[in-house]
Amino acid sequence: MTEPLLRLTGITKSFGKVTVAGDLSLSVRAGEALGIVGPNGAGKSSLFGMISGDLRPDRGTVWFAGREITGAPPHARTRAGIGRTYQVPRPFSHLTVFENVLVCGHQGAGLKGRQAWAHAMDVLERTGLAPLANTPAGRLTLLQRKRLEMARALGTGPRLLLLDEVAGGLTEPEVHELVEVVGRLHAEGLGVVWIEHVVHALVSTVERMICLAGGDVVADGEPMHVLADRKVRELYLGAGPETGSGTSAPEEGA
Amino acid sequence: MTLSQTLIARAAQVRVSRAARSSKVSGAAMALIAVVLAALPFLVFSTVTDTLVNLFVLIALASMWNLLAGFGGLVSVGQQAYIGIGAYSVIALADQGVQPYLAVPLGALTCALFAVPTSWLAFRLRGDYFAVGTWVIAEVYRLLVVRIDGVGGGSGKGLSGMSGIDQTLRGALTYWIALALALATIGGCYLLLRGRVGLSLMAVRDEETAASSAGIDVTRAKRLVYLISAAGCGAAGGVITISSLSVNPDAIFSVQWSAYMIFIVVIGGIGYIEGPLLGALVFFALQQVLADYGSWYLVLLGAVGVAAALWLPGGLWGLVRDRTGLSLFPVGYHVREGGGDAASR
Numbered sequence: 001m002t003e004p005l006l007r008l009t010g011i012t013k014s015f016g017k018v019t020v021a022g023d024l025s026l027s028v029r030a031g032e033a034l035g036i037v038g039p040n041g042a043g044k045s046s047l048f049g050m051i052s053g054d055l056r057p058d059r060g061t062v063w064f065a066g067r068e069i070t071g072a073p074p075h076a077r078t079r080a081g082i083g084r085t086y087q088v089p090r091p092f093s094h095l096t097v098f099e100n101v102l103v104c105g106h107q108g109a110g111l112k113g114r115q116a117w118a119h120a121m122d123v124l125e126r127t128g129l130a131p132l133a134n135t136p137a138g139r140l141t142l143l144q145r146k147r148l149e150m151a152r153a154l155g156t157g158p159r160l161l162l163l164d165e166v167a168g169g170l171t172e173p174e175v176h177e178l179v180e181v182v183g184r185l186h187a188e189g190l191g192v193v194w195i196e197h198v199v200h201a202l203v204s205t206v207e208r209m210i211c212l213a214g215g216d217v218v219a220d221g222e223p224m225h226v227l228a229d230r231k232v233r234e235l236y237l238g239a240g241p242e243t244g245s246g247t248s249a250p251e252e253g254a
Numbered sequence: 255m256t257l258s259q260t261l262i263a264r265a266a267q268v269r270v271s272r273a274a275r276s277s278k279v280s281g282a283a284m285a286l287i288a289v290v291l292a293a294l295p296f297l298v299f300s301t302v303t304d305t306l307v308n309l310f311v312l313i314a315l316a317s318m319w320n321l322l323a324g325f326g327g328l329v330s331v332g333q334q335a336y337i338g339i340g341a342y343s344v345i346a347l348a349d350q351g352v353q354p355y356l357a358v359p360l361g362a363l364t365c366a367l368f369a370v371p372t373s374w375l376a377f378r379l380r381g382d383y384f385a386v387g388t389w390v391i392a393e394v395y396r397l398l399v400v401r402i403d404g405v406g407g408g409s410g411k412g413l414s415g416m417s418g419i420d421q422t423l424r425g426a427l428t429y430w431i432a433l434a435l436a437l438a439t440i441g442g443c444y445l446l447l448r449g450r451v452g453l454s455l456m457a458v459r460d461e462e463t464a465a466s467s468a469g470i471d472v473t474r475a476k477r478l479v480y481l482i483s484a485a486g487c488g489a490a491g492g493v494i495t496i497s498s499l500s501v502n503p504d505a506i507f508s509v510q511w512s513a514y515m516i517f518i519v520v521i522g523g524i525g526y527i528e529g530p531l532l533g534a535l536v537f538f539a540l541q542q543v544l545a546d547y548g549s550w551y552l553v554l555l556g557a558v559g560v561a562a563a564l565w566l567p568g569g570l571w572g573l574v575r576d577r578t579g580l581s582l583f584p585v586g587y588h589v590r591e592g593g594g595d596a597a598s599r
Contacts, residue, residue, distance in 0.1 A: 052467065078469035090464035092457045094525070098270075098589050103453045108469030112450070117268045121589070133589040156469050 011060035035202035038212035083158030089145035093138030108156025316530030319515035332388025340488025358492035365488025396507035523569025
């Protein structure tokens, strides 16, 4: 078996008495699409923070593409090939949509000149933002901002895409559009790790799912099996998600 | 096809322009203004050019503070540290026999050198603490300087090496150096912001956390603007010294300089090259008009500052920009073709 693209070993992290990761280990293969579910406070966003470099684990190591990155700052991880989105969009408001993505191509992917322009336009077309290229990012709607989050992450030329609740707060048709975009990217060979409360969006895209609770992995496997797992159903207060029925988990929001 | 092959194929289709049409006109107008200003010592009395030296110094200082706070998010109240170090560098270098006018750029360099270790200390602080910390650092530099007898201790020192120059020529040279400083700070900011580094600075200005996720080394970007700003303020300190022919530690290390810089940038508009330019003109005009009103002058300046902060978050330039879409120094990108919206301009 080849070296996984992303590997976390024995990750432990607490804020005071609250443990957000307790000896957590996880591997993601190159090109794999992994969905992460779990109740609020399960440690999903903290896990993302430790992969993207916004948080540093108390113990344990993080490896990416065969190199240890446990102590590396966020920009170095981006340059290494980890692109992330934020749950609450953080656009560069005074820059245009094109410039938002261009700066990611410059700094994250190391592109220059016309190649950087072409890359940025390519990403904008894939994410459906090309008609808005010259619009200041501060004027975008929520759906457009979520797309821009994804466009910027893609702009850095990632090998692994971290999606943090990109479907949250969107209408059903909008979720469907986003799922299609992610599905296409994954089909082209991009690795995806996706935290999502809108479970049906995950089920239609990922081939593997884990459920986090109390800072640990309680279930890991095919999405249908994970959602059918007794422990997972108990976590959702017995009102467990009817697998594949297209409903959201009851733990909506956050 | 590999990624780079795909991009080369695409690159032919994407058309991006860097300058708005209005900027050609404004660029020509600004070049004309610069030429007229450069010719001014031949046209007007020296009282006018001497006054304008102050304006040029204010433009340079405000541009540097704008770079620091508007793009690096570093709200410093201690840039007078570098005004002082620049001024004293010119004094000390002139004492060593260096021509005072040549000592001005050397003073700027000295400030950049001092800024490196200072940034290690100051960058450990964030937000409000950074502001207070920079002020304290400036005071520490003042206290250190007044302990050096070679530069006059607490009472300051006169500038040597200027006595051999004819007074009219001296006034004109000082004026030209001040003008060159103002043009260099504005032109330097423009060139810096137009490039790849500039785009990342604007990203840092808008959203620091997202900037680091975009692959930008945020600390490095901040250190860069801190060093440039230190050098610019140092050169301004040097110009102040060759203009006044002496230096006083309490005046040159005064926190009043920071108050001026902040005032100018707040009323002019933070985060845009045009802001400090417009703000300095307004501030200079207020100074000239209100100078006879004693302490009311300061009260009025304060009221204008508060009003601008409350009702003009983008400053005067923000107002102009929103109303007209005008940009004297276009640093952005405009996609013309290959983006599916070639029609929209």
